[in-house]
Amino acid sequence: MALDRQPLNSLGFDKAPADTRVVVAMSGGVDSSVVAAELAAQGYDVIGMTLQLYDHGAALAKKGACCAGRDIHDARRVAETMGFPHYVLDYENAFREAVIDEFADSYLAGATPVPCIRCNERVKFRDLLETARDLDADCMATGHYIRRETGAFGPELHRAADPARDQSYFLFSTTAEQLGFLRFPLGGLATKAETRALAARHGLGVADKPDSQDICFVPNGDYAAVIEKLRPGAADPGEIVDTEGRVLGRHEGVIHYTVGQRRGLGIGGLADPLYVVKLDVERRRVVVGPKELLATRRIPVREINWLGDAPFTSRSEWPLAVKVRSTRPPREAIIRPLSDTTAEVELMTPEEGVSPGQACVFYDPDSTRVHGGGWIHRG
Template identity: 55%
Template structure:
């Protein structure tokens, strides 16, 4: 079946890719993880009539180790991506990036935990092995654009390409993509940002893709069972050093723990220090002294945070700004104290105290629905 007829959709597929010339003269590279989202992007790209090439990066085959299907870029996912490409009649290539992924993402994840930080490895992956290397490959293939299955919108504003949150707030992935540069955004396309997930699955079924009903990944790809401590110990065995659980206000030792890698700031469960007059939360981690510091919820209130290695997407608007410090949190009003972008450090000040803000997380800044940029939280006040 010709690729331009396999997806009989009412969508104007060509407009989703914002191609610079007639589709028949264009080449689109699609990042294919083996999931339903990137597979639908490949089907939409093929339906434009452009030449389409699918690329899968083999990053971490955790599925083989755990026996669990659905781990990102594991053997089953590569097989699914290949099968979809065969169905669509497009070329498909797999590149081994396990060593780079381990060094830039997995080891950094472990080091952050050992330092008492709260890591966000999906952002590290997008900043490194995924976009940097995929962009290079796509340009070496003389592609007109690189398309991914992320749920964000790319819109053209007065100053050029802008990143906006997805129309489906439950699927929005803009928090993980704040480090996208202006140059990258000029070249990347996000065709699914204007669709709800239900529509994406309908398109997958319409195209006859074998992974149309494949479950979404709910975990970090290389920790599909949710046991972060196990991964950290495997990379950094010293991470299991036991120590004291100490009250941050009184200095009293309240209990013992089996390693700071089991805790993150804001955590309440798993402390095993009952019999106290009020609930206590992890308010700080002293990894050097193997100390977990706990206190009442009021101690989690943060008024400002310094962010480093900042990135800015497009011009900084002269309008009200908001920020998210966790992927599932709602943006809250802030003021920006200093420049943003070019790797500089700056400070964000919350209009109201924000809870659960911890070093290692990312702070992503918005102007309405537009993603302005963000940076890594270095410290909080």
């Protein structure tokens, strides 16, 4: 176990674990539960914190989502088992304003948002982190699979040891200042099986709990149903057209489609397969075309969070690797800064299905280091 191979204070502080207060962000899943249990077992002054992010009553009926009512119960049970205090914070209004509303509006604008990143950025690593400071904590620990390493210029963000579990894509907006306060004890584990084995060793009821698959407030991945509920009238029908404007069919709302989509278009009988290449929200049109039209080489990026050692604009070009979707490997690219927070990214090999609203995350091509990233937008 990676934590066992660390020095006396595995979190890097020059004092005994008993004198080190750690707030652990607990979702109720196995990962954060193991972090809390391990740190408590090592003698740290652990305080568990769980965020209630949406209606508790509705959440009880929903399985497999983080921060739901069942998960709050599971987090509390872990705290009781390991003997540390646990608190539930009502962040429902903040979560709706900072995450859910933007999610809905982005979809209505034809983008493909990633609300988990905004939740980390605007709720967990901002509001919850400040709460941890108010409690005089020395640091805040989470169950994310990512590594924090100390470099020549301070804390650095690195990919997890297990590539299959790496969550760096969802944490690119973590600032250098936040990295100074955060700890990610699971980042060095080789496999998820190690995490579950630790949960079993501590006698935690969540040892075999399935991983969450959906966005926590989107039941069964049905984004359109959630958006229709949040924004009545969002699913207005319209036309499916080719790139020349010829009408090929009709749709029941642009929100049901994403760039790169092939299945479910309802325009069968054509000789060649067609893909969604553009969403024309103003005209309520879904534009389709051949696969080659999805290939993108140049990507405008904004709201950049830079984690490199030198200032972002200190060079005209940064030869790095980038991810444009969480499920894709980093690809070779040149990043050209336009300002401290905007850039043009040139991919050496074109990518298909690059969509506004997704993140573009920067990686060192020769190491595991994460150099930050930004948000893809329309040029």
